[in-house]
Amino acid sequence: MMQIFKDKVVLITGANRGIGLSLVYALLHYGVGKIYATSRELNKMPAFNDDRIVRLLLDITDQQQITTVAAIAQDTEILINNAGALSPGNILEGDLLGMENDLEVNYFGTIKMMRAFAPILSSNKSSMIINIVSIAAYSPLPSIAGYAASKAALLSATHSVRIELAKKGVSVYAVNPGAIDTDMNKGSDWDMPDPDSTSMKILEDIAAGKLDSVPDEMGQGMHAAWREEPSKLAQLFSDLYHA
Numbered sequence: 001m002m003q004i005f006k007d008k009v010v011l012i013t014g015a016n017r018g019i020g021l022s023l024v025y026a027l028l029h030y031g032v033g034k035i036y037a038t039s040r041e042l043n044k045m046p047a048f049n050d051d052r053i054v055r056l057l058l059d060i061t062d063q064q065q066i067t068t069v070a071a072i073a074q075d076t077e078i079l080i081n082n083a084g085a086l087s088p089g090n091i092l093e094g095d096l097l098g099m100e101n102d103l104e105v106n107y108f109g110t111i112k113m114m115r116a117f118a119p120i121l122s123s124n125k126s127s128m129i130i131n132i133v134s135i136a137a138y139s140p141l142p143s144i145a146g147y148a149a150s151k152a153a154l155l156s157a158t159h160s161v162r163i164e165l166a167k168k169g170v171s172v173y174a175v176n177p178g179a180i181d182t183d184m185n186k187g188s189d190w191d192m193p194d195p196d197s198t199s200m201k202i203l204e205d206i207a208a209g210k211l212d213s214v215p216d217e218m219g220q221g222m223h224a225a226w227r228e229e230p231s232k233l234a235q236l237f238s239d240l241y242h243a
């Protein structure tokens with residue numbers, strides 16, 4: 001099943017830490033041919049010591065850098081839009097600049113990446129876009145409301161691009177984790193899976209053809225509540241917020 005990654009050329013954003021870095025190692029494990037591992041600061045990335053890795057500078061809010069990377073990475077077959085930002089705070093009192101940044105990175109940055117790579121992926125047949133979204137796209141947790149809105153927007157954009165590219169040989173996946181033990185959740189006392197095991201699960205779900213995946217147990221519980229009745233997930237987040 002994991003053969004689908006064998007010899008593939010992959011580009012990952014935010015590959016220097018967290019889920020992005022774990023995805024690099026998981027993909028190397030499954031025999032990919034090349035990974036463009038991108039980060040907004042090259043010296044933040046490990047050396048990797050694997051000649052399948054090409055390290056590239058990329059801030060996904062910087063159109064110039066996106067254009068440069070797309071010109072280099074013309075053989076990309078799998079684009080993983082992992083880079084993301086989270087500014088905590090609710091809608092009524094949260095920091096507006098933080099909310100704008102979450103939208104700029106998570107929504108507009110990912111859109112810019114999809115626009116730059118759609119022609120490349122369309123000409124490299126049987127290709128994929130994998131967007132790391134969030135379970136917060138389904139219902140807002142008010143303590144991270146700006147982030148949730150940016151991810152809801154990203155989920156919508158992901159589903160639109162899935163249809164837009166359906167006849168061009170590009171499959172578009174949305175991965176919606178619950179809570180994973182990365183810097184994004186620093187300080188949380190929740191019991192969370194680590195990014196390495198999560199990345200393996202993400203790749204298994206993709207290989208199994210799950211277009212909308214929820215890779216972790218907590219996320220799956222939240223998703224099940226939402227599927228049963230959207231107000232059930234809203235109630236769960238209300239309980240968490242007011243606790």
Ligand SMILES: NC(=O)c1ccc[n+]([C@@H]2O[C@H](COP(=O)([O-])OP(=O)(O)OC[C@H]3O[C@@H](n4cnc5c(N)ncnc54)[C@H](OP(=O)(O)O)[C@@H]3O)[C@@H](O)[C@H]2O)c1
Binds near residue numbers: 013014019181182184
């Ligand atoms: N952890 C969770 O519970 C969870 C749940 C659902 C979804 N997600 C999503 O999973 C993805 C990875 O998050 P993570 O948990 O691994 O968090 P993380 O450890 O905080 O990593 C975030 C990554 O995104 C990069 N990034 C931020 N802004 C960027 C920009 N403008 N251009 C390029 N890269 C940028 C960061 O680079 P720097 O090191 O330069 O800041 C870092 O590599 C994100 O999209 C996040 O929203 C995470």
